[in-house]
Amino acid sequence: MVKSTLIVRVDHLGGSVLVETQNEMSRDPAMLEASARVKKVIRQAGPQSATHADIDCGKYTVFYVMSGQTMYVAFCEKSYPKNVAFTYLDDIQTQFSQQHPEREYAVPTVLKPFHYMSFENDIRKTMKAYSDPRAVQGPGLDKINEELRGVTEVMKKNIEDLIYRGDSLDKMGDMSSRLREESRKYRKAAVRINWELLLKQYGPIGGVALIMIIFIWWRFF
Numbered sequence: 537m538v539k540s541t542l543i544v545r546v547d548h549l550g551g552s553v554l555v556e557t558q559n560e561m562s563r564d565p566a567m568l569e570a571s572a573r574v575k576k577v578i579r580q581a582g583p584q585s586a587t588h589a590d591i592d593c594g595k596y597t598v599f600y601v602m603s604g605q606t607m608y609v610a611f612c613e614k615s616y617p618k619n620v621a622f623t624y625l626d627d628i629q630t631q632f633s634q635q636h637p638e639r640e641y642a643v644p645t646v647l648k649p650f651h652y653m654s655f656e657n658d659i660r661k662t663m664k665a666y667s668d669p670r671a672v673q674g675p676g677l678d679k680i681n682e683e684l685r686g687v688t689e690v691m692k693k694n695i696e697d698l699i700y701r702g703d704s705l706d707k708m709g710d711m712s713s714r715l716r717e718e719s720r721k722y723r724k725a726a727v728r729i730n731w732e733l734l735l736k737q738y739g740p741i742g743g744v745a746l747i748m749i750i751f752i753w754w755r756f757f
Contacts, residue, residue, distance in 0.1 A: 537668075538663045542609040545641050546606070551575070566594055570598055573598070606632075620669040632658075
């Protein structure tokens with residue numbers, strides 16, 4: 537499961553923490569060691585950094601997603617599935633960017649301490665939703681991730697071939713458009729899976745509540 541989550545604004549000062557989930561795991565020596573490694577990664581992060589990456593930290597695996605100047609980090613148990621971890625971080629990134637566009641904290645000097653810490657409640661709700669990776673994965677998520685990776689690799693190779701042959705920028709633009717379209721399909725599918733997860737979790741509760749309302753109405757009205 538996801539043990540801790542961190543949102544950082546990456547800058548030349550070594551990174552500014554925007555949100556961090558606090559828990560008893562912060563006293564775990566293995567977690568402290570993983571945190572130290574992540575701090576080094578944050579200091580070295582830049583425009584050329586991978587947008588999605590994982591770091592083997594012994595007892596834990598750390599996953600991160602880069603979006604613009606913001607890094608979203610998840611400390612997970614060793615057995616936590618990689619594709620679910622990245623889907624979780626993409627979900628966190630979507631929620632946070634909707635509430636707090638990057639322009640709010642683009643300049644380090646205007647950052648307001650603790651201004652974004654209220655988002656920790658949203659993170660904890662999402663962490664709970666992803667606590668059981670089997671419920672999140674389903675049969676469709678692996679297929680979606682595999683298709684997206686395949687499309688990305690094909691597009692990357694085709695664009696490299698175009699550059700090597702000196703073909704027109706129009707063709708390169710067409711390749712990029714196709715990649716954006718496939719990415720949009722991936723995001724839509726991920727949203728659908730998230731809704732299915734919510735229905736699995738709260739559908740039975742809603743059904744019981746509806747039955748009780750009908751019974752009360754029938755009994756007393």
